[in-house]
Amino acid sequence: MDSGEQGETSKAPLSRGVSKGVSMLDLILRVIAVIGTLASAIAMGTTNETLPLFTPFIQFKARYSDLPALTFFVVANSIVSAYLILSLPLSIVHIIRSGAKYSRLVLIISTRQC
Numbered sequence: 001m002d003s004g005e006q007g008e009t010s011k012a013p014l015s016r017g018v019s020k021g022v023s024m025l026d027l028i029l030r031v032i033a034v035i036g037t038l039a040s041a042i043a044m045g046t047t048n049e050t051l052p053l054f055t056p057f058i059q060f061k062a063r064y065s066d067l068p069a070l071t072f073f074v075v076a077n078s079i080v081s082a083y084l085i086l087s088l089p090l091s092i093v094h095i096i097r098s099g100a101k102y103s104r105l106v107l108i109i110s111t112r113q114c
Helices: 001-043 068-096 102-113
Strands: 047-053 059-063
Touching: 001 068, 068 102
Parallel strands: none
Antiparallel strands: 047 059
16 A cells, blocks of 8 residues: 555656646746737727729728627727736736646636636
């Protein structure tokens, strides 16, 4: 029975290391996602395009608010960016405390809702 007990205790540090590695990967992916979604929302929200219609003398100035789909795109990316920014502290908690179960549950449930 001693060999079984030793095997169980030797697996605990390994699983904590794997858990910490997964938590660090989660944080890195969340930061990349924040940068990407925020950059795309800013790029779409601040764009101004001038389009010539028939001749160079008649031009149409297009903005993202002229098309409802682009407005939805900007709003949706802004909401996703806010969610990701608010979830970053929980990812940091998982790195510091790899045994935190309830905060992982909150993060998983909130991710499934989005």
